[in-house]
Amino acid sequence: MPRYLVEQSFRFGLHLPSTSDGAAFCAALAAGNAEAGVTWIHSYVSRDKRTAYALYEAPSPEAIRRAADLTGQPLSRITEVQVLDPHFYHHAEPGARA
Numbered sequence: 099m100p101r102y103l104v105e106q107s108f109r110f111g112l113h114l115p116s117t118s119d120g121a122a123f124c125a126a127l128a129a130g131n132a133e134a135g136v137t138w139i140h141s142y143v144s145r146d147k148r149t150a151y152a153l154y155e156a157p158s159p160e161a162i163r164r165a166a167d168l169t170g171q172p173l174s175r176i177t178e179v180q181v182l183d184p185h186f187y188h189h190a191e192p193g194a195r196a
Contacts, residue, residue, distance in 0.1 A: 099155045100157070100178055102154045102155075102156055102178055103153055104177075106172045108148050108172060111147035111148050113147065126169070130165060131154075131168075134156075137156070140153055
């Protein structure tokens with residue numbers, strides 16, 4: 099399944115409480131995403147909480163857009179990405195080129 103890095107902008111900041119209300123909100127997002135065939139893997143949020151970068155697995159960018167519509171989440175940019183694991187290079191043979 100392809101992976102996508104999704105950038106989201108929150109004008110007034112993303113304020114997600116570390117309470118049962120926050121957990122319920124995340125569960126509702128995951129359920130809405132699932133309706134569109136999208137899996138939310140994890141997110142990073144900027145210090146000012148105005149920008150979030152989320153990693154998703156989805157069949158297509160259109161599925162991510164559909165999930166954002168279903169859940170009412172903002173969507174600024176979608177970029178298909180691949181895993182680049184720096185630990186892989188520790189096991190490469192000496193002198194081998196990537």
